[in-house]
Amino acid sequence: MKYYVWCEDQGSGYQFWKALFSSLYPDHIVETKNNNSKLNKAAEQIKNDGNIYYILIDDAVDNPDVMRETKRLYRTISGKNNVRKISIHSFEFSLLSFEMLENWVFAENDDLKDKRRDMLEARRSYIKLITGSETAAELNDFKNKYNFSDKKNTEMIAAKILYEITRNTGFETDKSQVGHCFINNCCEWADRQADDICGLNINRLTLTEKMEQIIEHSVLQNAFKEAGIK
Incomplete structure (x- = not known):
C-alpha cells in the first residue's frame, strides 16, 4: 500500500x-x-x-x-x-492560525514586533473572523479597518497578513517561497546575519519538532x- x-x-x-x-x-x-x-x-x-x-x-x-x-x-x-x-x-491560513507564530518570528523585546503591532492585531482579528461564522458585513468592516479593501477574497488577505508579519525575517513567506525557518532545522538559514535573532534563538527546534508543534497548535x-x- x-x-x-x-x-x-x-x-x-x-x-x-x-x-x-x-x-x-x-x-x-x-x-x-x-x-x-x-x-x-x-x-x-x-x-x-x-x-x-x-x-x-x-x-x-x-x-x-x-x-x-x-x-x-x-x-x-x-x-x-x-x-x-x-x-x-x-495554506497561508494554516500558518496564520499557528498559536506560536508570533513567538517564533520575533525575539523578546524585538523592535520589529513593535513596528508590526497593527498587523499582529489584524492577524488575531482575522483568525476569529475565519474560524467563527463571519458575516459579509463583519468581513467588510475588517477590510476597511486594516486597509484590505483591495483584496478580493479572504485567501488573498491571509497571504498578505502572513507576508507582512514575516517579511525581512527567516520566516518570510509569500506565494512563491515559504520561509526557510519554517521548513528547516533552526539556524540553517544561509543568509542569517548576526542580528537576525528570532523567538527560537534560545530554544532551537528541529524540523520535526517544528512540524509537530505547527500541527498541534x-x-x-x-x-x-x-x-x-x-
Missing part, C-alpha cells in the same frame, strides 16, 4: 506540505497537481488500487473560483473509499484528525 498526498499548491504551499510530510510521515508521497482543475482530473482517475489518497482541499468560501472547483472535487471523490480529504481554508490538528492522519 502506498500513501499519496495531492495538492493544487505550487510555490510556498507545495514546499511546506512536502517538508511537513517528509519529516512526520515519510511514507507519504507528496505531489502537486499545479491547479484545482488538474487536481480534480487526477482525482477522477483514482481507482480502488489498494493505495490511500489524501487530497488537500482549500475551502475559502468567499472565493467563487475556489468554491466551484471544490464542489466539483467533492463530487469526484464521493464514494471513493480510498480517498481522504484534508480540508483547510488555505493550528487548524491543521482538526483537519488531519478528520482525515484520519495520526
Whole structure:
C-alpha cells in the first residue's frame, strides 16, 4: 500500500506540505497537481488500487473560483473509499492560525514586533473572523479597518497578513517561497546575519519538532484528525 498526498499548491504551499510530510510521515508521497482543475482530473482517475489518497482541499468560501472547483472535487471523490480529504481554508491560513507564530518570528523585546503591532492585531482579528461564522458585513468592516479593501477574497488577505508579519525575517513567506525557518532545522538559514535573532534563538527546534508543534497548535490538528492522519 502506498500513501499519496495531492495538492493544487505550487510555490510556498507545495514546499511546506512536502517538508511537513517528509519529516512526520515519510511514507507519504507528496505531489502537486499545479491547479484545482488538474487536481480534480487526477482525482477522477483514482481507482480502488489498494493505495490511500489524501487530497488537500482549500475551502475559502468567499472565493467563487475556489468554491466551484471544490464542489466539483467533492463530487469526484464521493464514494471513493480510498480517498481522504484534508480540508483547510488555505495554506497561508494554516500558518496564520499557528498559536506560536508570533513567538517564533520575533525575539523578546524585538523592535520589529513593535513596528508590526497593527498587523499582529489584524492577524488575531482575522483568525476569529475565519474560524467563527463571519458575516459579509463583519468581513467588510475588517477590510476597511486594516486597509484590505483591495483584496478580493479572504485567501488573498491571509497571504498578505502572513507576508507582512514575516517579511525581512527567516520566516518570510509569500506565494512563491515559504520561509526557510519554517521548513528547516533552526539556524540553517544561509543568509542569517548576526542580528537576525528570532523567538527560537534560545530554544532551537528541529524540523520535526517544528512540524509537530505547527500541527498541534493550528487548524491543521482538526483537519488531519478528520482525515484520519495520526
